[in-house]
Amino acid sequence: MELSKSEEQLMEFIWRQEGIFLKDLLNELPEPKPASTTVATLLKRMQDKGFVTYETFGNSRKYFAAVQKDHYFSKQVNGIIRDYFDNSALQFASFFTNSTNLTAKELESLKDLIDKQIKKKKK
Numbered sequence: 001m002e003l004s005k006s007e008e009q010l011m012e013f014i015w016r017q018e019g020i021f022l023k024d025l026l027n028e029l030p031e032p033k034p035a036s037t038t039v040a041t042l043l044k045r046m047q048d049k050g051f052v053t054y055e056t057f058g059n060s061r062k063y064f065a066a067v068q069k070d071h072y073f074s075k076q077v078n079g080i081i082r083d084y085f086d087n088s089a090l091q092f093a094s095f096f097t098n099s100t101n102l103t104a105k106e107l108e109s110l111k112d113l114i115d116k117q118i119k120k121k122k123k
Contacts, residue, residue, distance in 0.1 A: 001049045001050065001051075002076070003046065003051065003072075006042055007042055009029075010043065011046070011052075011065065011072075013025055013028045014063055014064070015069045018064075019055070019062045019064045020062065020063055021057075021062050021063070022036060022039060022040060022043070022060070022061065022063070023036075023060075025039060025063070050066055051065070051072075052064065080092070097110070
């Protein structure tokens with residue numbers, strides 16, 4: 001299941017917190033701020049999708065991430081690889097390294113990460 005761009009924006013704030021109330025979430029959002037009812041509706045949708053949970057404190061709800069950020073983005077990246085690169089991580093890596101403005105230092109760091117993964121896989 002995917003999040004809309006607006007839902008992803010809210011999840012970014014939720015992921016950064018150990019839990020966040022609606023009023024605090026509204027304070028974090030950039031101007032022009034959406035109506036609290038709009039944010040509440042998005043949170044309800046996100047709850048229905050299984051991305052957030054909440055605890056009730058009096059009349060307020062404290063929202064928590066039900067899905068880890070790295071798990072969500074891993075699924076998103078794998079979907080991009082599947083849908084746009086014929087399910088080939090190699091094609092994706094080639095596109096990524098050729099189509100972005102990575103510096104030589106960043107490419108070296110990427111190479112180091114790949115070398116570490118190769119060593120792990122060979123064990």
